[in-house]
Amino acid sequence: MSRAFVEIGDIQPLVDAAVEHGVDLAPFIQRSDEGGDARIEIADYFRIQRSLALASDDLTAVISSRKLTFKTGQFLIAQMQNATSLMATIEILAEHMNMMHGDTYNSVRFGDSRLALIIDDSHFPYRSRENTDFVELVGDCLTIKIHCLLDSLTEGAASAALRRIKLKRRRGETRRPQNAFWSVPLEYGAPAYELIYDFDLACAPLQIREAVDMSTDGLFSRVISHLDTRDAIDGERSIAARTRDLLEDGLSRQSDVARKLDISVATLRRRLSEEGVQFRDLLLETRLLRAEGMLKRGASVAQATEALDYSDIRAFNRAFKRWKGKTPAAFAQDFQS
Template sequence: MARAFVKIRDIQPLVDAAVEHGVDLAPFLSTPVEVEEVGTPSIAIADYFRVQRSLALASDDLTAVISSRKLTFKTGQFLIAQMQNATSLMATIEILAEHMNMMHGDTYNSVRYGENRLALVVDDSHFPYRSRENTDFVELVGDCLTIKIHCLLDSLTEGAASEALRRIKLKRKRGETRRPQNAFWSVPLEYGAPAYELIYDFDLACAPLQIRQTVDMSTDGVFSRVIGHLDANDVSDGEISIGARTRDLLEDGLSRQSDVARKLDISVATLRRRLAEEGLQFRDLLLETRLQRAEGMLKRGASVAQATEALDYSDVRAFNRAFKRWKGKTPAAFAQEFQS
């Protein structure tokens, strides 16, 4: 897998939406990478999806407010739950297309069968993009969507999707400057297609799989699986700090230090030591993640009692104290101020 990047200037609509929803993107954007072949400040493709996930969590919208038709964030877990019942890559693709259409309420995805090929077709011609007039951004979203779909399929099929992948079709025109996100692909790219297509070998796509029995399903969100898959296959994975990887797992829903250490394939003692080397403590990261989730809930209109229960606090008073230390005001005062 080649190293893929996204130019920061190309995701300005996401940055603007993040500001509107009070999302702090500094951890992903404050130290952009100057990539020689890109020639402009950029972020790794995994960080692009981290930006999307942060915005999706804050807005409770799986589309990260890219669509004018909202999808509740937890629908991602529903989608994964359906896909893990598949018995082949082909069945996984069919389930993905069917349930994404059902969730979006329209037919944007279809599966085409050929003599020796199987294609997942994504036609966004009539998709309700909020920024449809921004063609560059819409094309970037489409390019990255193909990466997201393939990573999701590959993570669930333990590499079967990469083995079977033969070609990618993109909607952007040939002859444009090569977009750095498309460096991800190691198969031929076709430009100027009427829709996006991920084309797989038919026989390999039909090979039997046992997803539920073999795949680690402890991380079942769409963004979580995609980011984890990109990190695991990044040729420069060593550059990703242990703090960033720990935050990812906490945002995925893990809360115990032992579970995080196991996912990172290190001991609890090593996790503590490596966090300390970065000036971090596990309990502080856990508290920060939980309170960020609480902030998003309060902004979306949840009551203090609902946030307390969702975050497993012992009582409202304990939640009030923690939130006030973090924000300098009680959750009720914060919610009232935000709504006003």
């Protein structure tokens, strides 16, 4: 995951609602504008929503034309603490959010070793439905909020299991800065939003130990705290470690990794060099580790070669032998025996 932002110009309906309800946005916007960029961090976007939600007594932060009071949020508390897996947490959240909103916007789908939480806002009563940019931003940020909520409740199990995100905005449009949050592949132009998790990991047993406050303040505070903690941890980790994470998540180009880290390609090269590594070496290491895992699971050398985009088997054999001291076939045979 990288640092995510929201363009100030994209949240004009929230700015207008803040004026209407007497909410001062200056502390959030001034803090983000010190460098001259007209944007705020994703955590501050949710702080603005929390302030609006509390001022209006509306859990939707005045985004919906149908008010949702904070008391309804207490509905989730007991059920959440009975969840015994990420899958159960997702199912409970989807069911009760539907009950809170009085309509079926959320559903769960299983298949192909994946579990998907589907959020279909096609018929959601947005106040500003005619403002497509704002509605798409709200949907993008909603996926982030729900994932952060799930991840905080399951102590990181949601992030470990996350595999892909589907967004409704069209493919080919300029990538919006809020979506820099995601380190997994994004699929655009979907009919609904989807958070797609590994099924086996989603079924792993867990226990939610803490009390779950799903009031307006409790829900937003949980998400904001989770984002602040994540950013603090990321800030302490080396660029090489964060680059490895992104490469393991499927990225392979320096430009894509640099964009995820919110730095330039030149800065990425310089920072890696200062830490004594080069991008190509990290990429090769990641590929070979993936190849080792495939061979251990019974994949053929040809399958590993194709999956890792090597030009031919001989090139893959040479790279693997330099790394492990033996050919992929010999490694696989030794492992099986």
